[in-house]
Amino acid sequence: MSKIKWKIEYEKGVICQNFERRGWTRTEGEDWNVFWATVGTVKQIFNPDSGMRLGDSQLICHFPNHYELTRKDLMTKNMKRYIKEKQKEGVVVNDFVPVTYLLPADYSLFVEEFRRLPNAMWIMKPSNAAQGKGIFIINKLQQIKKWSTGRFNRDQQTYVVSRYIENPLLIGGKKFDLRIYVLITSFRPLRMYLGDGFARFCNVKYSYDVGEIDNPFMHLTNVSIQKHNEEYNNTHGGKWNVSNLRLYLESTRGLEATQKLFLDIDELLVHSAKAVQNVMINDRHCFECYGYDLLLDDDLKPWLVEVNASPSLAATTEMDKEMKSTLIRDVLDITVPDELNEGEYRGANTRGPCRDTGDFVVLYDEAAENEKIRKLEEDKLQGKEKRKSKSWK
Amino acid sequence: MPPPSDRSQHPRSSPGVALRSPPSHNPLSSPSSLPSKLSPPLSENPTLREELLSYLERDVFYLEGKAAVEKQVLGLVREDGALTSKKTNKTSLRSINDEIRAVAMERQEAMAKVVKSSRDDASREEGAAERGEEGEAKTASEKKKIRFIFDSEDLLDACKRIPATRNLGMDKDVTYGLIKVMFATPDLVDMREKFRELHPHNLQVGIDDILEDSSRFVAHRQALGLKVIEEEYIPIARQYCKYGVPSSLRGRVYRVAMGMAGSVGAKERRYFSGLTNSMKALKYPIHDELFTMDCVTTVANDMSFFPFAEPLTNVVLAFSRDDWLREMSRARANECLEHVCEDGSTIKVPASSVHPFKGFVKYASPLALTYQEEEEIYFTFRAMYASLWSKLNTISSKEGELLHVVKTFEELLFALHPGLFLHLLSIGVDPLQVAFPWIHLAFSNVLDAEQLLLLWDRLVGYDDLTILSLFAASIFLFRAEILLCCGSKEEVGNVFKGNWGRRLKVVPLLQAVLWPDVLK
Numbered sequence: 001m002s003k004i005k006w007k008i009e010y011e012k013g014v015i016c017q018n019f020e021r022r023g024w025t026r027t028e029g030e031d032w033n034v035f036w037a038t039v040g041t042v043k044q045i046f047n048p049d050s051g052m053r054l055g056d057s058q059l060i061c062h063f064p065n066h067y068e069l070t071r072k073d074l075m076t077k078n079m080k081r082y083i084k085e086k087q088k089e090g091v092v093v094n095d096f097v098p099v100t101y102l103l104p105a106d107y108s109l110f111v112e113e114f115r116r117l118p119n120a121m122w123i124m125k126p127s128n129a130a131q132g133k134g135i136f137i138i139n140k141l142q143q144i145k146k147w148s149t150g151r152f153n154r155d156q157q158t159y160v161v162s163r164y165i166e167n168p169l170l171i172g173g174k175k176f177d178l179r180i181y182v183l184i185t186s187f188r189p190l191r192m193y194l195g196d197g198f199a200r201f202c203n204v205k206y207s208y209d210v211g212e213i214d215n216p217f218m219h220l221t222n223v224s225i226q227k228h229n230e231e232y233n234n235t236h237g238g239k240w241n242v243s244n245l246r247l248y249l250e251s252t253r254g255l256e257a258t259q260k261l262f263l264d265i266d267e268l269l270v271h272s273a274k275a276v277q278n279v280m281i282n283d284r285h286c287f288e289c290y291g292y293d294l295l296l297d298d299d300l301k302p303w304l305v306e307v308n309a310s311p312s313l314a315a316t317t318e319m320d321k322e323m324k325s326t327l328i329r330d331v332l333d334i335t336v337p338d339e340l341n342e343g344e345y346r347g348a349n350t351r352g353p354c355r356d357t358g359d360f361v362v363l364y365d366e367a368a369e370n371e372k373i374r375k376l377e378e379d380k381l382q383g384k385e386k387r388k389s390k391s392w393k
Numbered sequence: 394m395p396p397p398s399d400r401s402q403h404p405r406s407s408p409g410v411a412l413r414s415p416p417s418h419n420p421l422s423s424p425s426s427l428p429s430k431l432s433p434p435l436s437e438n439p440t441l442r443e444e445l446l447s448y449l450e451r452d453v454f455y456l457e458g459k460a461a462v463e464k465q466v467l468g469l470v471r472e473d474g475a476l477t478s479k480k481t482n483k484t485s486l487r488s489i490n491d492e493i494r495a496v497a498m499e500r501q502e503a504m505a506k507v508v509k510s511s512r513d514d515a516s517r518e519e520g521a522a523e524r525g526e527e528g529e530a531k532t533a534s535e536k537k538k539i540r541f542i543f544d545s546e547d548l549l550d551a552c553k554r555i556p557a558t559r560n561l562g563m564d565k566d567v568t569y570g571l572i573k574v575m576f577a578t579p580d581l582v583d584m585r586e587k588f589r590e591l592h593p594h595n596l597q598v599g600i601d602d603i604l605e606d607s608s609r610f611v612a613h614r615q616a617l618g619l620k621v622i623e624e625e626y627i628p629i630a631r632q633y634c635k636y637g638v639p640s641s642l643r644g645r646v647y648r649v650a651m652g653m654a655g656s657v658g659a660k661e662r663r664y665f666s667g668l669t670n671s672m673k674a675l676k677y678p679i680h681d682e683l684f685t686m687d688c689v690t691t692v693a694n695d696m697s698f699f700p701f702a703e704p705l706t707n708v709v710l711a712f713s714r715d716d717w718l719r720e721m722s723r724a725r726a727n728e729c730l731e732h733v734c735e736d737g738s739t740i741k742v743p744a745s746s747v748h749p750f751k752g753f754v755k756y757a758s759p760l761a762l763t764y765q766e767e768e769e770i771y772f773t774f775r776a777m778y779a780s781l782w783s784k785l786n787t788i789s790s791k792e793g794e795l796l797h798v799v800k801t802f803e804e805l806l807f808a809l810h811p812g813l814f815l816h817l818l819s820i821g822v823d824p825l826q827v828a829f830p831w832i833h834l835a836f837s838n839v840l841d842a843e844q845l846l847l848l849w850d851r852l853v854g855y856d857d858l859t860i861l862s863l864f865a866a867s868i869f870l871f872r873a874e875i876l877l878c879c880g881s882k883e884e885v886g887n888v889f890k891g892n893w894g895r896r897l898k899v900v901p902l903l904q905a906v907l908w909p910d911v912l913k
Binding site: 171172173174176201205233235236238240241243244247248250251252254255258318319 | 615640643644694695696697699700701702703704761762763764765841842843846891892
């Protein structure tokens with residue numbers, strides 16, 4: 001059995017180290033088994049014009065149309081559709097995405113809603129940007145009228161505008177959001193693993209004052225923004241482990257409220273994946289580790305802000321490096337079977353039920369869930385008969 | 394530090410001593426009438442030998458004998474010890490006060506500054522500038538940079554300097570540890586008795602609530618905890634704490650165990666706001682800056698507590714204004730400085746008589762994860778300081794206070810693993826030098842927040858600081874293999890570097906050191 005070969009586009013310490021530690025061989029050619037590619041390269045590979053077909057023993061770290069989940073406008077569309085579908089089926093799904101409109105498409109709808117809630121704040125985000133670029137908050141239509149006349153015609157950049165969550169949960173007076181890593185190895189049937197998470201804090205104390213909406217250091221939690229603040233600290237980088245958050249919430253809000261919050265988060269993650277389940281190209285060569293950004297409000301309700309296909313793997317602090325290293329290690333443990341090179345690998349679904357691995361726990365295994373339901377129903381049918389035969393009273 | 398070659402001549406390292414001997418005492422602290430105890434070292438002083446031999450002839454049972462020996466043999470030693478440590482304490486207090494005065498002089502600031510009103514202040518400053526007084530007119534940038542007055546290292550140095558007591562005529566050291574003063578310290582058997590609630594046969598929060606079938610235990614603990622909070626009876630609350638407190642109840646249980654009502658009342662809120670208001674009226678230029686600097690450098694860099702930098706600063710500053718502590722602290726850690734105001738009255742600075750040192754805010758930080766409001770953090774912090782942390786900051790030989798606690802650690806470690814102890818000494822590392830910062834700050838600089846609070850649950854419950862000595866010893870035992878492989882001071886430093894303590898689990902370590910056979 002030949003050694004597993006790996007390829008990477010940009011040197012990323014934690015990834016290279018993980019591959020090297022396994023004794024796998026690096027390659028620059030097309031004979032790779034595992035390719036940690038960028039989304040651009042993945043797009044090229046899966047482009048029908050490229051003529052490229054992935055072999056049995058090749059795994060790549062993105063799904064071809066991940067943007068259904070990771071572009072803000074498409075994510076919004078898919079979530080809205082999913083919630084409506086579920087409503088029709090009679091299943092109640094808690095809304096987990098704030099009210100969002102696509103611009104320029106839904107401009108008039110947005111204006112209507114805006115006028116209905118005159119005191120609300122809205123946040124404008126480019127559909128396809130990252131690291132907090134181009135995001136700003138508005139509370140007057142004037143602010144985007146000025147922008148809209150200039151920009152709409154110039155470039156094709158679409159924006160989404162969402163209700164700004166004005167009462168975020170504050171800790172020590174500061175706003176934070178949650179970054180949670182979720183590994184998905186298959187969409188149909190859905191196989192999801194929940195990884196580690198951390199809270200990213202703003203450096204500036206939050207204020208409800210409308211005059212401060214221009215202060216990104218108070219409202220935007222992206223590390224790429226916060227690290228420019230003079231208060232930014234290199235030791236911890238504003239990142240707080242979720243276990244500390246859990247301890248704090250249990251102490252201050254009680255055990256039940258905290259348990260409910262974390263259950264709600266799990267539900268949110270599963271619903272978000274189910275929403276795109278049927279539109280995703282479920283290529284068996286693909287797996288993806290998403291970076292989910294969630295915001296908690298003061299009533300301990302989780303909101304989905306966005307999903308990132310290429311969460312940053314650059315380590316800003318010691319602890320960060322350790323965490324991301326462990327993350328990649330677990331991802332590789334889960335996705336790459338030892339027999340990958342023997343040419344008989346047929347995809348994640350052929351590997352039996354999901355198992356907790358390292359720091360990842362199984363979030364949702366659709367096949368296993370269906371099996372359980374099927375068994376329950378079978379038992380019910382058989383059980384009735386069993387009970388009859390067992391009655392010897 | 395040169396290898397302690399003279400120590401190898403010490404009678405204790407004679408071949409008759411087994412390495413893994415059962416817990417033994419200071420050679421002077423127990424009669425050798427019981428075969429399981431080590432025989433006392435051969436003394437060079439004939440009268441001492443006669444004295445000790447006389448004990449051999451007496452048929453004294455262990456416990457009674459221990460008390461009797463303590464009284465007679467150690468009585469002398471302990472009195473000496475008390476005297477010398479008192480002397481050292483006085484010196485160190487004085488030196489701390491001198492340091493602060495020196496800093497104040499350098500920066501030409503008063504100890505306390507009464508702020509009457511902003512208008513008065515401004516006019517006063519104008520008047521002062523006219524008169525050319527330097528104190529008021531100095532700008533911030535001209536002020537000399539302030540430095541910390543002391544920290545854990547300095548405290549340890551002061552403890553080390555306490556000279557050995559008479560040692561009953563022996564001219565060699567009778568102990569390998571850094572603390573030369575002789576005490577009777579609890580050994581493992583005493584600790585097993587004292588901390589019997591930690592026995593593995595008892596369900597503990599910290600272990601049994603995270604196992605698979607833990608829901609019944611968790612529910613039981615919750616229900617019991619709520620009843621304890623309702624009762625508001627200290628002994629019951631403390632007994633409850635000994636098995637660990639679930640995080641959702643910890644805030645209220647701590648308050649009850651410290652003698653307060655379950656939740657903060659109106660009177661307490663008024664008291665706290667009184668303290669915060671007094672901060673505006675009366676400033677301590679030196680102390681405020683030191684406390685704030687401590688918060689900024691310690692908390693802001695701490696991975697677990699950095700979001701709480703502001704509330705903790707407020708809590709610590711309010712703490713310095715509270716004169717309740719002067720009367721109610723179990724141990725007087727520092728002496729107040731006196732500041733003579735313009736109108737002739739004297740103010741004690743700081744009102745709480747606690748001088749800031751590096752890392753002081755660490756005593757309060759875990760409470761920021763337990764409470765939401767500053768008032769809540771404040772009162773529990775104040776109570777814990779008065780009953781627990783003040784004892785860790787006084788150089789006193791009383792039982793349960795700093796010297797006793799660290800001496801217990803040394804004796805315990807030597808008794809449990811003399812090989813490790815001697816190995817570390819031979820490479821120039823004193824175990825207490827490594828463990829002192831941990832014990833001094835009650836492991837707030839070592840453990841993960843959740844585990845730290847589990848340890849503090851037991852501290853609150855037992856109200857006994859020797860559990861810190863026990864935990865420090867258990868860490869050394871846990872890392873014994875690695876430490877035995879270390880060949881130099883740097884290597885030992887590497888073992889205990891960075892975030893090494895973040896994955897330690899408190900309760901299993903304590904159980905492993907107290908009852909190693911049960912857990913096998």
